[in-house]
Amino acid sequence: MEPLYLSEAWRIRELLLRREVTPREVLEAVRERAQAVEPLVNAYITETWELAEEAAEEAERALARGEDPGPAAGIPMAVKDILCTRGVRTTCASRILENYVPVYDSTVIERLKAAGLTMVGKANMDEFAMGSSTENSHFGPTRNPWDLDRVPGGSSGGSAAAVAAGEALWALGSDTGGSIRQPASFCGLVGMKPTYGRVSRYGLVAFASSLDQVGPITRCVRDCALLLRLICGHDPRDSTSLPEEVPDFPALLEGEVRGMRAGVPVELMGEGIDPGVRRVVEGSLRLLEDLGMSVEELSLPHLEYALDAYYIIAPAEASSNLARYDGVRYGLRVEGEDVLDMYSRTRAVGFGDEVKRRIMLGTYALSAGYYEAYYAQAQKVRTLIIGDFRRAFERCDVLVSPTSPTVAFRLGERLEDPLAMYMSDICTIPVNLAGLPAISIPCGLDQGLPVGFQVIGKLLDEATVLKVAYALEQALDFRERPGLARG
Amino acid sequence: MNGWEAVIGLEIHAELKTASKMFCSCDASFGGEPNTKVCPVCLGLPGVLPVLNEKAVELALRLALALNCRILPRALFHRKNYFYPDMPKNYQISQYDQPLGVEGFLEVETEEGTFRVGIHRVHMEEDTGKTIHKSESGRIHGSEYSLEDFNRAGVPLLEIVTEPDIRTPEQAKAFLQELKSIMEHLEVSDCRMEEGSLRCDANVSVRPAGSDSMGVKTEIKNMNSFRALQRALEYEIERQVRLLESGGEVVQETRHWDADANMTTPLRTKEYAYDYRYFQEPDLVPLELDRVFMERVRASLPELPSQRRRRFREEYGLPAHDARVLTSSKAMGDFFEEVVRLGAPPKAASNWMMGELSAYLNAQDLELGQLAIGPSHLAELISLIEKGTISGKIAKDIFQEMVDKGEMPSAIVEKRGLTQISDQAELEGIVREVLEANPGPVEDYRRGKTQAIGFLVGQVMKQTRGRANPGLVNELLRKMLDA
Numbered sequence: 001m002e003p004l005y006l007s008e009a010w011r012i013r014e015l016l017l018r019r020e021v022t023p024r025e026v027l028e029a030v031r032e033r034a035q036a037v038e039p040l041v042n043a044y045i046t047e048t049w050e051l052a053e054e055a056a057e058e059a060e061r062a063l064a065r066g067e068d069p070g071p072a073a074g075i076p077m078a079v080k081d082i083l084c085t086r087g088v089r090t091t092c093a094s095r096i097l098e099n100y101v102p103v104y105d106s107t108v109i110e111r112l113k114a115a116g117l118t119m120v121g122k123a124n125m126d127e128f129a130m131g132s133s134t135e136n137s138h139f140g141p142t143r144n145p146w147d148l149d150r151v152p153g154g155s156s157g158g159s160a161a162a163v164a165a166g167e168a169l170w171a172l173g174s175d176t177g178g179s180i181r182q183p184a185s186f187c188g189l190v191g192m193k194p195t196y197g198r199v200s201r202y203g204l205v206a207f208a209s210s211l212d213q214v215g216p217i218t219r220c221v222r223d224c225a226l227l228l229r230l231i232c233g234h235d236p237r238d239s240t241s242l243p244e245e246v247p248d249f250p251a252l253l254e255g256e257v258r259g260m261r262a263g264v265p266v267e268l269m270g271e272g273i274d275p276g277v278r279r280v281v282e283g284s285l286r287l288l289e290d291l292g293m294s295v296e297e298l299s300l301p302h303l304e305y306a307l308d309a310y311y312i313i314a315p316a317e318a319s320s321n322l323a324r325y326d327g328v329r330y331g332l333r334v335e336g337e338d339v340l341d342m343y344s345r346t347r348a349v350g351f352g353d354e355v356k357r358r359i360m361l362g363t364y365a366l367s368a369g370y371y372e373a374y375y376a377q378a379q380k381v382r383t384l385i386i387g388d389f390r391r392a393f394e395r396c397d398v399l400v401s402p403t404s405p406t407v408a409f410r411l412g413e414r415l416e417d418p419l420a421m422y423m424s425d426i427c428t429i430p431v432n433l434a435g436l437p438a439i440s441i442p443c444g445l446d447q448g449l450p451v452g453f454q455v456i457g458k459l460l461d462e463a464t465v466l467k468v469a470y471a472l473e474q475a476l477d478f479r480e481r482p483g484l485a486r487g
Numbered sequence: 488m489n490g491w492e493a494v495i496g497l498e499i500h501a502e503l504k505t506a507s508k509m510f511c512s513c514d515a516s517f518g519g520e521p522n523t524k525v526c527p528v529c530l531g532l533p534g535v536l537p538v539l540n541e542k543a544v545e546l547a548l549r550l551a552l553a554l555n556c557r558i559l560p561r562a563l564f565h566r567k568n569y570f571y572p573d574m575p576k577n578y579q580i581s582q583y584d585q586p587l588g589v590e591g592f593l594e595v596e597t598e599e600g601t602f603r604v605g606i607h608r609v610h611m612e613e614d615t616g617k618t619i620h621k622s623e624s625g626r627i628h629g630s631e632y633s634l635e636d637f638n639r640a641g642v643p644l645l646e647i648v649t650e651p652d653i654r655t656p657e658q659a660k661a662f663l664q665e666l667k668s669i670m671e672h673l674e675v676s677d678c679r680m681e682e683g684s685l686r687c688d689a690n691v692s693v694r695p696a697g698s699d700s701m702g703v704k705t706e707i708k709n710m711n712s713f714r715a716l717q718r719a720l721e722y723e724i725e726r727q728v729r730l731l732e733s734g735g736e737v738v739q740e741t742r743h744w745d746a747d748a749n750m751t752t753p754l755r756t757k758e759y760a761y762d763y764r765y766f767q768e769p770d771l772v773p774l775e776l777d778r779v780f781m782e783r784v785r786a787s788l789p790e791l792p793s794q795r796r797r798r799f800r801e802e803y804g805l806p807a808h809d810a811r812v813l814t815s816s817k818a819m820g821d822f823f824e825e826v827v828r829l830g831a832p833p834k835a836a837s838n839w840m841m842g843e844l845s846a847y848l849n850a851q852d853l854e855l856g857q858l859a860i861g862p863s864h865l866a867e868l869i870s871l872i873e874k875g876t877i878s879g880k881i882a883k884d885i886f887q888e889m890v891d892k893g894e895m896p897s898a899i900v901e902k903r904g905l906t907q908i909s910d911q912a913e914l915e916g917i918v919r920e921v922l923e924a925n926p927g928p929v930e931d932y933r934r935g936k937t938q939a940i941g942f943l944v945g946q947v948m949k950q951t952r953g954r955a956n957p958g959l960v961n962e963l964l965r966k967m968l969d970a
Contacts, residue, residue: 084534097533104527106534203534209769238536239771317769320568323577324531328635339572339633366568366764375766 004029005166006481009075009223010250012169016074019063023056023074023118026169030076030120034167037484040148043162044121045081045091045139052076055118062116071230073116078168080159081122082129083214084203085109088119092205093137094127096325096332096350106203107235108172108214115230120168124158127352128322129179129207131155132424135415136354143411144186145482146449150408153183153424159217160187164482170227171217176207177310178403178428180215181440185403185452188442188480190224190469191217193428195460196435197242200235206321208314209240211432221441221470225249228462244460252463253470258292260468263396267303268427274406276446281402284443284453287475288400293468298395300388305381306430307422312365312378313433318355319362325350357418382433389434393458398468401427403440403452427454437462439469442478450480491731492696493724494704495653495689496607499666501645501676502614502684503546509613509643510537510580517682521636529641531575536770539564543611543643544774546675547587548784550645551609553669553791556588561775564611564768569761572633573616575640583765586610587774595658595665596796596811604662605650616640645676651690651701656720660713663687664815668792671817680711687716692737693727702727703737707751709744719744723751795820803833812841818855822862829866832873839865843886859893868896876900877907881953909956911963914947917955918963921946932968940964 004012004026015021031049038044055073062069084090084102086109091097105113112119126136134142134157142157144150145165152161156173160183163171173180175193184191192215199214206212216227232246264285269278285295327333327346334349336342351359365374392399404424414421431438436456443453453472457465508515511528528535551558565583591606616637622630647666653659667685670676678685687710692702707723710716722744727737742751790798792814799810799820813823819840826836844865848855868885871877877885877900885896900906908914921943922929931939940961947960 084532090533092533100533102532102534104532201534202536205533206770237538239538240536240769316766320566320578320764320766323568323570324533324575326570326572326577328572329530329575330532340570343570363764366766368762368764371764371766 003033003166005033005169007169008219009169010220010226012075013071016059016063017068023059023063023069024053026074027052027056027076027118027120030166030168033165034120037145037165038167040143040484041145041161041165041167042140042142043078043123043158043165043167045093045124045137045158046089047121048088048119049121051088052118052120055116059116059118070114070116071226072112072118074118075170076118076120076168077112078121078123078159078162078171079109079119080125080156080171080173082125082174082205082207083109083172084205085119085122088122090122090205091138092128093125093139094325094350094352094355095138096346098138098332100331102203104203107200107237108231109203111231111233121162123156123162123171126155126157126179127355128205128318129155129174129176129212130318130354130358132178132182132421133409133411133414134158134161134183135411136352138352141411144408145484146186146188146408147483148485150410150449151186153186153404153408155179155183156191156217157183157186160184160189160191163187163189163217163219165484170219170223172214172227172231173217174204174207174212174214175428175432176211176314177432178425180217181428181438181452181454182404182425184217185440185442185450186408188450188478188482189217189219190221190439190441190473191215192224192228192439192462192465193431193437194228194232194462195242195437196432197240198232198246198437198460198462200233200238200241202235202237206317208317209321210317211310211314213432221439221466221473222250222253224439225253225466225470228466242460247463249463249466253466255467257468257471259294260397260464261294261296261395262288262468263296263298263392263399265300265303265392265399265401266297267300268401269297272405272423272426273402274446277402277404277406277451280444280446280451281453284472284476285400287472288468291471291475295400296396298392300385300392300430302381302384302388303430306385306433307426309378309381309385310425310429310433311361311422312374313382315358315362316365316375317362319359319366322351322355322359354418385430386434389430389436397464399456401454401456403427403454407446407449407451431456435459437465439465441469441473441476442480443472443476444478445480490696491693491724491728492698493654493656493691493693493720494651494701495656495659495691495720496651497647497649497653497659497662498688498690499647499663500686501647501670501678503543503643503645504674504676505540505542505546505643507540507542508641509540509543509611510641513641515642517679517684519638521634521638524638525640529575530637531577537580537768539771539774540643544587544776545784546673547609547611547643547645548776548781549673549788550647550670550675551588551591552785552788553673554588554591554593554606554609554647556591556606556609558588558776558781559585561585561773562587563773564771565765566768567612568764571615573618573635573637573640575616575637579613579615580768580771581612581646582610593662593665593669594793595661596793597657597661598808602652602658604652607648607650608646610646612644612646614639614642614644656717656724659689659720660717663713663716665792668814668816672789672792672795674789680713689716689720691720691723691727693724693731702731703739705737705739705751706741707744708741708754711746715744715746718746718749719751722749726751792817792820799823803827803837805833805837809834809837809841812845813837816855822855825862826866826869829863831866831869835869835873836865839869839886843883844890847890858890860890864889864893864895871896871900875907875909875956878953878955878957881907906954907956908951908954909959911959914955914959914963917947917950918960918967921950922964922967929968940968
């Protein structure tokens with residue numbers, strides 16, 4: 001039998017309910033594992049074992065009374081350090097929030113607490129979720145458990161590495177341009193970005209408000225469906241949250257996929273995709289056909305401009321969202337001659353290079369005289385991309401592609417080349433621009449490193465995405481585990 | 488000023504009278520201990536999101552409808568980005584190119600006739616907090632440190648921008664008074680200029696009379712009263728005219744009205760123009776007002792000042808001037824109607840309110856609501872005169888005591904024994920004494936100098952400390968003198 005810390009969450013839940021293990025035993029196993037591997041991986045910014053212990057004890061008491069302690073109870077979870085947690089510092093991996101302790105829980109955390117949340121730590125990430133490697137962290141880079149010389153992806157790299165390394169059984173990330181799916185892909189995990197508006201953004205520290213979504217990073221599709229079900233749903237505190245009913249995702253996993261149509265956007269399978277990655281993904285396409293699905297290539301011509309549009313829209317929103325970190329009310333303050341000088345010094349010291357780069361990009365794109373040429377134009381491109389997807393979904397039930405054009409790259413490899421770093425999200429970014437749900441599941445290895453397979457669905461159709469992903473996952477039977485060694 | 492014409496546009500900010508703030512449920516009322524009416528949302532803590540206050544939309548819509556605006560079927564919120572320590576997010580949620588209402592107008596009635604001012608737009612936005620500088624002057628220069636109070640941050644504001652249709656400082660003042668009265672009648676805002684719940688900036692330029700061209704304008708800020716608005720505009724127009732007549736040029740700038748120095752001075756400004764980098768607020772969805780909501784608000788609009796003015800003329804038979812003065816604020820009109828409802832003849836009520844009461848308010852610099860008396864006091868005072876219990880002259884004394892102490896007039900009359908003497912026998916005795924004591928004027932009268940009777944009436948009044956019924960005194964004097 002696998003060690004508890006490598007188990008899928010739903011299996012642990014069954015064991016807990018059958019009283020074959022206790023929440024404390026599960027927590028202890030994960031804690032011991034973390035003690036051993038955290039120095040290698042650096043998945044966490046803040047560890048919260050004591051809080052987790054209290055949660056585990058409460059779960060144990062409930063179980064002892066013969067009650068269900070809740071679907072998240074006793075299952076150690078890593079939470080990306082961008083979700084506000086009351087009383088637990090929330091840094092966004094930034095020096096500017098290094099000692100910031102929120103006074104409220106994000107809606108997602110509130111919901112999970114009601115379901116018995118056992119949070120073991122706040123996971124490392126790229127500062128303010130800006131990055132694709134978790135190297136842009138004030139708290140040092142996280143390493144990929146598959147090869148400690150490689151990045152875990154980003155920005156939710158800490159969440160993914162924690163789950164891959166056995167330092168948590170599942171995790172929450174946030175995805176603005178691929179920040180859940182790409183690290184899930186690099187770490188051989190399942191990661192899902194729900195439809196924009198499915199999950200409340202209240203308490204999710206904003207990077208790009210029109211793109212951000214919270215989602216699960218898990219070891220299997222079933223865990224993903226379970227966790228997704230817990231965090232979805234309308235929230236009156238988020239005006240962009242959708243009122244639609246949330247389906248019982250886990251119950252819908254095992255439906256028939258025969259006869260369903262998968263589309264492969266040629267723009268996401270051509271140039272720029274590593275041949276090794278493409279080979280592995282093509283293997284999965286054949287598996288889909290074996291499962292009775294039709295697979296056809298199609299073109300979404302405007303995807304070509306998605307990266308450009310994204311790197312205007314996201315920084316523009318970010319430049320405004322990050323304006324509040326000014327040293328006046330909370331977070332870092334570096335004193336200056338006057339208030340303007342204080343702002344400059346605080347922000348110069350408090351933000352890292354990538355954050356500054358994007359604030360500058362966004363400020364420029366919104367400036368008088370440039371707005372029409374950049375921001376307005378990017379919004380038009382966004383509309384065209386939404387149209388491309390809508391047309392594609394008239395013919396297809398899902399769209400599929402690689403999650404990332406490459407497997408995990410080496411630490412430092414792309415730090416000096418922001419454009420190469422940005423390219424790492426070309427397959428995931430269009431999905432955020434269109435607000436669609438998409439999942440990444442591991443579909444094989446290339447050079448001994450996991451390759452992610454992306455399934456994109458129609459708006460609000462997470463159920464179909466999960467069903468296809470589940471069918472493929474069963475067919476693939478991917479059982480590789482990371483070695484926690486240097487490559 | 489001869490040969491010149493001013494072009495004035497106003498930008499008015501009014502705090503909406505909602506119980507809670509625009510995007511959170513914090514108390515929106517004025518004042519309070521600093522930073523006690525705050526929450527994560529209005530403090531702009533990381534991760535918070537705005538949720539639009541429906542009541543604020545309703546109030547804004549009321550005013551937009553009353554100002555005859557076209558209501559946009561899809562209004563948008565934008566972020567206005569700039570750094571300021573009292574702005575928690577360093578952007579203000581406001582409206583930009585698709586505000587709630589556009590293309591409205593307001594007709595303002597004055598003694599000189601009616602003029603019409605176009606309303607460019609009516610839009611909603613959130614207020615900022617308040618910075619308190621710790622220095623001798625209370626200004627930022629030389630201050631040791633500054634404190635921030637966020638109680639006001641996020642209070643809903645309405646911005647009303649007029650077209651440049653105003654031509655004189657008097658018109659500007661009349662417009663603002665009418666707008667204030669409308670907002671009061673609609674119960675949209677408290678309109679307290681001294682608390683900052685009503686603020687007005689002006690754009691002003693001058694041009695040769697009859698010209699269609701536009702001169703270079705300046706923006707005037709810090710006008711905290713109607714008087715300040717008028718005086719600041721008078722000053723600024725004269726300044727611009729003098730500049731141009733002496734061959735100078737008006738510089739486009741923002742100027743600060745200094746009420747003590749009675750002049751406008753340029754605000755220290757940066758070399759660069761502000762670039763607010765407006766973009767659509769991604770945390771809010773477009774505001775699409777459905778027809779049912781709109782019609783409900785339209786149907787619930789209360790009587791507007793112009794309608795009330797007409798009704799006061801028709802229902803109470805008041806002259807136009809009276810009707811205008813009494814509807815200049817909602818409180819005034821309400822007070823008047825209550826006095827009348829309690830039985831006072833409308834014209835008598837109007838005279839008292841426009842005369843003694845207004846004079847008192849002006850002298851004491853008070854609002855109606857701050858008075859120690861209510862409509863029942865005035866109604867009773869008028870009724871005492873009507874019934875002949877007191878004379879009009881005594882009534883003025885009683886009025887003073889009444890407003891000073893808040894006592895009912897009947898109580899004052901009783902306490903001071905001020906009841907009018909209308910008893911013929913009692914007065915006859917006094918008249919006889921006066922005639923005996925003043926043989927000279929009596930002689931004068933009988934010789935045909937009938938105006939001497941005035942002196943004799945005065946003597947009777949003096950004897951009775953003003954309590955004698957003057958009509959009856961006159962009657963008795965004539966009867967005895969002519970006998």
